[in-house]
Amino acid sequence: MLALNHTLVGAAIGSQIDNIPAVIGLAVVSHFVLDFLPHVDQGSEFSREELKPTFKYFLAAIDIFASFLIIILILMARPGLNSIPVITGAITGLLIDLIFNVPFWESWVKKVRPLSYIYYFHNKIQEPLKKYQYSIGIPLQLIIIFTSIWFLIK
Numbered sequence: 001m002l003a004l005n006h007t008l009v010g011a012a013i014g015s016q017i018d019n020i021p022a023v024i025g026l027a028v029v030s031h032f033v034l035d036f037l038p039h040v041d042q043g044s045e046f047s048r049e050e051l052k053p054t055f056k057y058f059l060a061a062i063d064i065f066a067s068f069l070i071i072i073l074i075l076m077a078r079p080g081l082n083s084i085p086v087i088t089g090a091i092t093g094l095l096i097d098l099i100f101n102v103p104f105w106e107s108w109v110k111k112v113r114p115l116s117y118i119y120y121f122h123n124k125i126q127e128p129l130k131k132y133q134y135s136i137g138i139p140l141q142l143i144i145i146f147t148s149i150w151f152l153i154k
Ligand SMILES: [Zn+2]
Pocket: 001, 031, 035, 096, 097, 122
């Protein structure tokens, strides 16, 4: 799923809970739950083809940059929010993709146990509901984005 979804859900979790270990645990669990849901992201197949790797990573960089920019803007606009759990939730919500989807060390984590098990689990959970990526996925991703922002600014 988009970094925007992962970071906003993690940030929303951090906005509701002050306990850092709990924020980290829930944000990591939220990553797998979100990836299981139907979704469209840089790794999706568009008209039966994946995007070219360089373009895919360029979009991912914009996605990550925009995600943290939005969260920083929300934190600036809402000084009452506790920024440490919010930022912790945002980073750990995305952490699984940073560990398993970055080309520099992807081939290494694929091979080293127990990381390799998580790598394959992370890939497998994205498959079952893939056929609903457009019909359910896109509206669902928008709902997740707006609900998370609502939790952060309410
Ligand atoms: Zn993921």
